[in-house]
Amino acid sequence: MSMIVNRRDLDFTMYEVLGLNKLLNHQRYAEFDRESVDAILDLSQSVAEDKYLSCAATIDAEEPEYIDGKARTHPATKEALAAYNDAGLMVTGYDAEHGGMQLPWMVHQAVNGMFTCANVGVASYSFLTQGAANMLIACGSQELQDKYLPNMVEGKWCGTMCLSEPQAGSSLADIRTKAEPKGDGSYALSGTKMWISGGDQDLTENIIHMVLAKLPGSPAGVKGISLFLVPKNRVNDDGTIGDSNNIALAGLNHKMGHRGTTNCLLNFGESGETLGYLVGGENEGLANMFHMMNEARISVGMGAVMSAKAGYLYSLDYARNRPQGRPLVNRDPESPMIMISEHADVKRMLMTQKAFVEGAHTLMYYCAELIDTQKTSDDEEDNQRIALLLELLTPICKSWPSEYCLEANKLAIQVLGGYGYTREYPVERFYRDNRLNHIHEGTWAIHGLDILGRKVRIAGGAAVDILQAEIQATIDASADCAELSQEALDLSASLKLVRETIVAVGQSSDPALALANATIFLDAMGHVVIAWMWLKQAIAASKGLASGNDADRAFYQGKMAATRFFFRYELPKIKANLALVADLDSTCYDLTAEQFIGN
């Protein structure tokens, strides 16, 4: 079995639960059919297994070094990226007009997912580049696009996002990097940027930074932030590489995981002039950055799912091949040992992983389908509905996998026992990698405030109405499956509880107290959405079982069991949590810093 993908499950998600077939019939994706999609996935799996998976442990153990002001990566990094680029996989997500393959986003995500699963440290370089390039496409002038985009699309140059500064992490309002207009359309940038993934490397001849900075006299706070394209090396008018743009690598951060990707402290304009170019309008930097950030946030969720999928597949394979102990009802030491996958608690740990990983996985593809639907529909009203739904789902897409797929990684270690705790096996690496995801692209708390303070209220609560309608459609569709009637009722009741909580919170006269338990709300609402994803899967599995395909019987039964598991073992947890939110519990909110330890 593959350690990076369960193709049967991927097909199930894309073709049975969701409507990739229908999408492939659309003119936009006319070049593809199921056969060609399969071929691309085959190619991706092969390159990811051969070139990414094979060096993942090495790249983690021998992390990038800071040498003479430059970042040096492990040589296998460059080789792996070259194989990915050479296979033409760098361009799966771009439109044809930009030199891309114009695959459905769902399939593009499946391709990227395999590489993330195989080796997140290498994969990050290209995915950050794709994000930066997409922002340039969305907000950059034609001139900037002409000059910088082709090399980014082709993977010749990498891209980064430069938001944070040492004193301004979550609080972007407080960034200090300055951009002084030079009068010729360019700007001189000065300041320090922190946590820049891929901020320096020896992989590509240039790096295109997307940098948030402030113009002279701009408004205070986030309203005065502009976005700049800042190349590591200047680019001549003929497209050749010119002088250094004087961005100094001040140091590398040494992370617990994601060690294959350089993470940098960069100084702009310290040792000479650093030139940048405005992307989008003045003071519109944050809004423009969000073009990239929403995509980045779903990618973070996808990354969390993929790290957990790696752990799930590995620990499942291990459990099915590791003999240890005997059944509780027959402890005779003379009888042979059984595989640990036969022990009830190992089953529980594998099932928990399955429920978390495949539940979140389905959500990622559901969102990809929404994006594809937007791209293939001319119905403005429908697209507006989808946009609102995506806004509401984004904090869940980002945060729920960051929490529960990390939990899955914790359990993968437990399945392997002592072996799982050593670096001789990969599961501890996945756990270290995944711990990042709650932190970058907006912390857990920020997404809690986003969903409860903003997203459930936008357009008069329209996003929640849309979600409710979508969930109701799934509940209605489940009516054909009598064995899902309890789950349908539970989901309905859970959604009602979410809505009642939103109303209760809205009635608070203290807006800060109202949001004090926002993280807990985000967590609970995520559970409802994932339960919905499981009901979707169960409906498809139920149809599959009815179709009587013997070869797939165990697969579909597993889906039905995982649905029952999520509804019985997980969904009930939301009740106590939502009660805390609705009651505006102030236990934590009322605390003073002194009360924690007494001084």
Place this chain on the structure above:
Amino acid sequence: MSMIVNRRDLDFTMYEVLGLNKLLNHQRYAEFDRESVDAILDLSQSVAEDKYLSCAATIDAEEPEYIDGKARTHPATKEALAAYNDAGLMVTGYDAEHGGMQLPWMVHQAVNGMFTCANVGVASYSFLTQGAANMLIACGSQELQDKYLPNMVEGKWCGTMCLSEPQAGSSLADIRTKAEPKGDGSYALSGTKMWISGGDQDLTENIIHMVLAKLPGSPAGVKGISLFLVPKNRVNDDGTIGDSNNIALAGLNHKMGHRGTTNCLLNFGESGETLGYLVGGENEGLANMFHMMNEARISVGMGAVMSAKAGYLYSLDYARNRPQGRPLVNRDPESPMIMISEHADVKRMLMTQKAFVEGAHTLMYYCAELIDTQKTSDDEEDNQRIALLLELLTPICKSWPSEYCLEANKLAIQVLGGYGYTREYPVERFYRDNRLNHIHEGTWAIHGLDILGRKVRIAGGAAVDILQAEIQATIDASADCAELSQEALDLSASLKLVRETIVAVGQSSDPALALANATIFLDAMGHVVIAWMWLKQAIAASKGLASGNDADRAFYQGKMAATRFFFRYELPKIKANLALVADLDSTCYDLTAEQFIGN
């Protein structure tokens, strides 16, 4: 503030919540009073901060190496251990007759706790030695004690536990190491032992291994296991070191955390004869090993608490000094930033850590007090009650902190954000260290089976009756505090739920299904016990508040708040979990290995 101990909280636990004062009046501890205990704790704190904390990051980064068949540790390890030994702290836990200080176990645990908190990698060497020495005291012949004990007590020689083998981790019934009697009272050992912490090192001139092995013709399974003392180097009759005992270091395991402690694969009797000496009776090895394992299991829990305490103290200090963002009700970017400890969700994360860490911390000291009470009481019946209660609490002591104190470490990283994810800050190390604790000394699942399959049934359920009586005594004592009436009711109802669950499980006709959700039962029962510990603390805090000591007001208020937090945010979670256990839910139990991925 200290990064390894909150002395105010330690005093609160020992003197206000529990009865160290009373213990110090007992003849057994006549040499000590509060003043001398304080002096020992001062000394311990000073040595732990100066010599252990200072090199903890270094020892983690520069882990032991395997060189020419030997393990080489970082030089700071030896220096730190020497400082601990020179301060006389190695002997705090032994009785005077064995050359020990004969401190109350509670205080001995407080001393060890500081060292664990400061640097678990170094501390493990001495604590494993103390465990091995205590087993030798409990089960070894006078001759063996005379020959080996003094050097172990003084810390000149280290000790280890050798249970697992590559093919036999959790399943000790399947160990293959053999011990052939030589006819002169010694045995020739042969076999391979895995996961041996401190199994080889360059710190002490000898290492005393406590090894499980099988005699020729012994019964199959755990009934045929005997325990042997096996020195690394043979010891001459005059006590000097003789020849090598031919224990080969086959390799080191490279763990995610606990990197300061060597973890070894050892081959016995491969390159020459390895001599061992029977400890206790033939085939009584497992029972004898349990003398060490129960102590070891509580120590594992204590280790988990201490790793989490380290993260809690560090992240609290950070949160109180890191400015970032503004209050939700005043986002004016021109206003100064606030400390992150003022943000509601940071308070929630700090409070969650406090509730988990200090709740589990109290349980560890409660158990220590039980042990001290046993040591100071001649009342056989009472001691029997205490023994049963300790049996019941041991799996909780081991597993609950392994789960929730790890969760606390996860939150400590989140409080520090991106910084917390880097090795430039210590919180990611604590998280890596703590992940081990669910694995060694019996996995999570094994403790679940132990508590639900055995401990709640021993002596006709007497242990649960004793626990109930103890909890009821606390509930009765809370009657004076009107503000705790809801918590008292909740605790009472929760305990009732636990008992009902035990009854429901007992009625199952399928013993394997009855235990299928045992881990979840262990988790829920742990929550009830920790809630009890918080009620104990709240009663003491309430008294403290009533006594009107202004200096301690914030401290006591924090304890009251943490009690409310645990009862409101955590305890309600048990209801859904215990329902699954009582209903004998078979969702996971029924699964086949094929159903996870379909083949």
